[in-house]
Structure formats: structure tokens, C-alpha cells
Amino acid sequence: MSHNETALLAEVVPIVEAAGALLQKRFTTEPPTLTTFDEIVAAINANDDAVLDVLREPLLAARPGSGWVEDELAGGPLPPGEWWVTDPAEGNINHVHGLTDWGVTATLVRDNRPVLTVVHLPLTGTTYTAVEGGGAHQDGVPLRPSRKTALLGALVGTGQARPGESVETFRSIGGSVTALLTAGSVLRVSVPATLQLIHVAAGRTDAFWQHSDVRSGLVAGVLLVTEAGGVVTDLQGVPWTVASTDVVAAAPGVHGPVLDALSTAGTS
Incomplete structure (x- = not known):
């Protein structure tokens, strides 16, 4: 992990956490009033638009020369260079239905490799980070996968x-x-x-x-x-x-x- 990426991570974490705080203000566990598909889509789009307003420009400023991927449902390779791939409301369908599995993500993809990411879950106040070559962490504590070796009970x-x-x-x-x-x-x-x-x-x-x-x-x-x-x-x-x-x-x-x-x- 280079010094530049360490410094960038320190900039990105508060940006994503601020976006998460806004998304949390828009959240309620009250039974949803949504009754039609169009209403669901409108609520999802409203979340995306509100959070993107506090996410996009700060991320682009934190990495001058980086690009922005507009379509969050797209797949496949990107053009060469650095691109921000974000989801302003990952789990948006849960959010608008009053469920708790949602958050905000921002990932820097360089020449089609994810090299830095921040995921913030506002309801638990938890932030996950990873930088290529620098390990993965939950609120600064290293993450490790399970030690299981068989599917029985996995x-x-x-x-x-x-x-x-x-x-x-x-x-x-x-x-x-x-x-x-x-x-x-x-x-x-x-x-x-x-x-x-x-x-x-x-x-x-x-x-x-x-x-x-x-x-x-x-x-x-x-x-x-x-x-x-x-x-x-x-x-x-x-x-x-x-x-x-x-x-x-x-x-x-x-x-x-x-x-x-x-x-x-x-x-x-």
C-alpha cells in the first residue's frame, strides 16, 4: 500500500460516512407506504440522487483525473485509467422497505482492478476498508475469512x-x-x-x-x-x-x- 493510497483512503472514509449519514436521515422502519412499482422506483431514485449530491464531487476532487461510472447496474470492463464505482444506496430496495441491510460504497478501480474501497453501514456505524496490498479492515481491525474446509454445515x-x-x-x-x-x-x-x-x-x-x-x-x-x-x-x-x-x-x-x-x- 503506497503512501498516496493511504492518504486517499483517509480522505475517502469521511466522504462515504457523510453520505451514509444522509442516507440514514432518509430511513425509517415504519411500514412503507409504497404500493406500486413506480413508487418503489421513484423512492430508490430519490435516495440515489440525494446521496450522489454529497458523494460524487468530493470523490472526484480527492482523486484528480479519475472518472465516474454513471450506471450503477452496468457490468463488464471499463476504459483504461481510474474510475470511481459507487453505490450511493447499496441495498436500496431494503432501505425503501424499512429493512436494515443497506449502506454506501465507493471503490476506486484502476485499469479494471479494484484498488481501494470504503463501505459504510450507517445503522451500525461500521466502516469497512481495503487497499490493494494493504489488507482489509473493519473499523481498523484486520478481517480474516473462515477456516472451514468442508461444505457440511458451511x-x-x-x-x-x-x-x-x-x-x-x-x-x-x-x-x-x-x-x-x-x-x-x-x-x-x-x-x-x-x-x-x-x-x-x-x-x-x-x-x-x-x-x-x-x-x-x-x-x-x-x-x-x-x-x-x-x-x-x-x-x-x-x-x-x-x-x-x-x-x-x-x-x-x-x-x-x-x-x-x-x-x-x-x-x-
């Missing part, structure tokens, strides 16, 4: 990456869920991906896989898992990149067994 997770996935993707999710349950795992299916990846990095869960490639939901968690000492590949076992169309992130001892189980479902 806690694993998956989820939907974006609205409107293809029928083929839904079938792949269903087949992979059956395969991991058959292998003896205990399964969590939830969104957002970042929070599931945080749990893998912290050793609270053992693996996460996803049949999709939304950058903003993966780059932060992938860097956290990798820097914590976990293993991140695609479903073929090839090291994950932003060009990958799927992902498996796991503790070292269960990564191979997860891939094996997924191969039985015909999803790899």
Missing part, C-alpha cells in the same frame, strides 16, 4: 444482482441453490451482494456466489474478500475480473468444494 449465500434478470439466470440460481443445499450447506439468499461479501471477508459466512456481473455490487466486496485472504474466481475457477460474468468468493478451504458443488448443477 454457511453460504447467493442473491439476485439486478432487477429483470433473464429466465436462464433465474434457472441457474435455482439449480445452484439446490446443489449447495444438497452438499450440506446452510443457505442465505439475500441482497445486496456487498453485504454478503463483507460477511465472507469477516469469516461470518463461508462463501458467496452470484450469476451476474453488476460492477457496483461486486468490486467493493471482492477487494475486501481478496485482501482478507479469501479466494475470488468465476464459476470456472478463473481469477475474477470486472469482465467476469459470474463470481464465487469464499474462504480458502471451501472455495474448491463450492466450485465442485456448482459444477454438479451445470452452472459452471
